[in-house]
Amino acid sequence: MNWGTMSRADRDAAYNNxxxxxxxxxxxxxxxxxxxxxxxxxPQHLDLRYGPKERNAWDLFPAANPNAPCIVFxxxxxxxxxxxxxxxxxxxxxxxxxxxxxxxxxxxAPDATLSEIVAEINAGDVxxxxxxxxxSMLSF
Numbered sequence: 001m002n003w004g005t006m007s008r009a010d011r012d013a014a015y016n017n018x019x020x021x022x023x024x025x026x027x028x029x030x031x032x033x034x035x036x037x038x039x040x041x042x043p044q045h046l047d048l049r050y051g052p053k054e055r056n057a058w059d060l061f062p063a064a065n066p067n068a069p070c071i072v073f074x075x076x077x078x079x080x081x082x083x084x085x086x087x088x089x090x091x092x093x094x095x096x097x098x099x100x101x102x103x104x105x106x107x108x109a110p111d112a113t114l115s116e117i118v119a120e121i122n123a124g125d126v127x128x129x130x131x132x133x134x135x136s137m138l139s140f
Contacts, residue, residue: 015078034089042095050124053112055105058124059084061091063100070100079109079117 003011018024038061039046045060063070071094075087084103091101104124106117 031089032086034092035086038088038092039085050104051120053107053120055083055107056120056124058102058104059088061088061095061101063095063098065098068098068100070102072102072104074104074121077108079114081108
């Protein structure tokens with residue numbers, strides 16, 4: 001497949017997982033419900049501000065052990081949709097096994113360029129690391 005010769009519509013269709021996965025709406029609804037339940041069960045460190053923009057907040061799910069590793073999950077959506085709130089359940093398994101978890105929010109395109117989004121996410125990691133200076137950081 002040569003991406004350079006594809007039309008814009010063909011490229012958009014190739015990246016549209018909602019169309020490619022038959023039960024995508026059901027899977028997304030289940031993920032969002034599980035995330036809402038996980039956030040409700042762990043409300044102590046939600047929406048902690050790290051910058052001046054509306055979506056510059058992160059959710060932290062601390063581990064009982066302050067020396068536990070911390071996984072940072074950056075939500076999907078092709079930089080154009082979704083929010084950290086709908087993906088909290090994806091750290092629940094590691095959290096149940098003693099890890100800390102964190103999900104940064106960021107400004108979506110087209111309100112920010114990809115470079116600006118990356119800069120926001122990097123800024124979000126700084127207070128997380130300072131707050132949990134003994135924790136290991138894994139960012140994806």
